[in-house]
Amino acid sequence: MNDNQRGDDRVLPFQIDALDVRGRIVRLGPVVDTILSRHDYPDAVSRLLAEMIVVATLLGNSVKFDGSFTVQTKSDGPLSLMVSDFATPGALRGYAQFEPEAVAALGLTPSLAALVGKGYLAMTIDQGPDTERYQGIVALDGADLAACAETYFRDSEQIPTLVRLAARRAWPGGPWLAGGLMIQHLPHGSAGPRIDAAGHLPDEADDDHWANARAKAASVTADELVGPGLRAEELVWRLFHEDGIRVYSQLELAVGCRCSREHIASVLTRFSPEDRADMAVDGRIVVTCEFCNAGFAFDPATVEP
Ligand SMILES: [Zn+2]
Structure with missing residues (x-):
């Protein structure tokens, strides 16, 4: 399989009009492997940082801005800091700070709570000097990073959101792969309230649409997100083909650091x-x-x- 047959290192934005949903699929291959290979982190740390990089990509690509979108954790556990950022148009980077012995003592697949302890996840948009920085914060107390991101959107932005993340090595000791899916429920907005074909009132129809979209998106597996042989377009088709999908042009991602x-x-x-x-x-x-x-x-x- 050649390098990009999997469609790695890209973001695929899509929209399902019938369900009032927009979403994104991210698949990372050589980019996330390069970022992690520059450090010598234990696998438990690499896996979580890879997921952070996917979160930064999903979220950073979903807002319109010019600059950098940074996702950072700060907490009192063995893995005390992670930073990942997405700089327009598509440059990714990340690093982590941790206590090697304390992380090793947790075994191969520690929970998020065991690794990070108590703390927060912050998201910052920086559009350069002389602009206002946007910052959002959520407690790091979900079952995983995806749950923390969902909580942030629900509580701070009032946008129903589903996030799924996966990261693993292609084989033991092999290169890292990571992937993610995010869908968000769009308000009817300019279209105004409407009654659907089944005669549901707007709110009710809204709930049905979101429940339907959620159920489909939640069925996605880690294998589908990071495994071989399934491109992002095929995955979105597999999940939503009954509903009519609009896909937008894919964004190519690259490793990029702004140090100078x-x-x-x-x-x-x-x-x-x-x-x-x-x-x-x-x-x-x-x-x-x-x-x-x-x-x-x-x-x-x-x-x-
Ligand atoms: Zn650098």
Whole structure:
């Protein structure tokens, strides 16, 4: 199977007009494997970070903005921090901070609660300097990340949402694969209230539509999200072919980091020469990007970009 026969590293947006639903399917292959391979995380951490990267992609691609959409967890468990971000048009990156021994003690497939403990999941949209940052927060107390994302949309945005996530290695020790599906119930909006063919009142019809869409989307399996041989278009067809599907053009995703030597140099110049001398090891200040692990070395006296 060649690299992209699975249709990896893409987002497929779709809409089901008959059910007032819009959605997205994300499938990640080489992109998520590259991001995780730059670190040497235990599989339990890699799996959850891969799901975070899928969440950032699903959510980031569903709002209109120019900049970065960041999803971050902060909590008191062995896995205390995860950051993943989606920068327009489709650049992904992510990293995690954890206590290796405490994570190892949890075994191969710890629950979300055991890994992260108590804390929150925050979503931030940053459109650059001189713009207002948007931030949303939800407690990290769902059964999994998908449940936390659903809670956020239900409580903060009042949008009924279903999210399913999956991440695993293609085979033991093999490359990482990740995938996700999100559907959201659209308000009737401009179409106005209407009575459906069965004579239901709008609210009732609305509930029926959403219950129907939910049931279909919830039937998706981890194999369908990350397994071989099923492209995103085939999956959306399998789930919703009875309802009439509109698909939009797919977005291609790539690994992308925004770290730069110039930016790090500008930060270092804000320290006094004495502080910079203290930071140096063997005569050089070395700064490593937490996202991509790239190292940048500077002369502490000049900090030349
Ligand atoms: Zn970087």
